[in-house]
Amino acid sequence: MLASLLAIAGLVTGCTGVPEGVTPVQPFAVERYLGHWYEIKRLDHSFEEGLTDVSATYSLRDDGGIKVVNRGYDTEKAEWKEAIGKAYFLKDQNTGSLKVSFFGPFYGGYHIAKLDADYQMALVVGPNTDYAWLLSRSEQPSLVQCDQFMQVARNLGISDDQWITVRDCQ
Secondary structure, eight states: OOHHHHHHHHHHHHSOOTTTTTTOOSSSOOOHEEEEEEEEEEEOOOTTTTEEEEEEEEETTTSSSSSEEEEEEETTTTTEEEEEEEEEEESOTTTTTEEEEEEEEEEEEEEEEOOOTTTTTEEEOOOSSTSSEEEEOOOEEOOHHHHHHHHHHHHTTOGGGGEEEEEEEO
């Protein structure tokens, strides 16, 4: 799941910095980003292996951070898996660049590389371009919109064949 991936990335690399070539979105309005997002595509990692129907829900925390709830269906065990974490802005709240943790003091980068004006689709990159997700408010976003976001991923050096499709674009 998205946040679990970032947390493990933080454990392995201790990195919250922005990958080369990624410019986190500005201006960014956290209130508009909160809520439910569906994972459309992701890069392959063992801790998300076998998970389908993956989603993330973001809400405000009392301490000014963001609560992250990632959920996915484990097809092998035939059960839902859920991970709860926390995120904090790396700079100001006007920049879509955060650090996310699911394991205490260990954080991984969460950088929004592209976000549409209506906050309906986002391309998120982790501490490097080995970690990336295409998220949507819709379970079946338009093919045109997916293609626009995938072009940004290609420009960052992420090839189409690296992605796992979780949900189809229409």
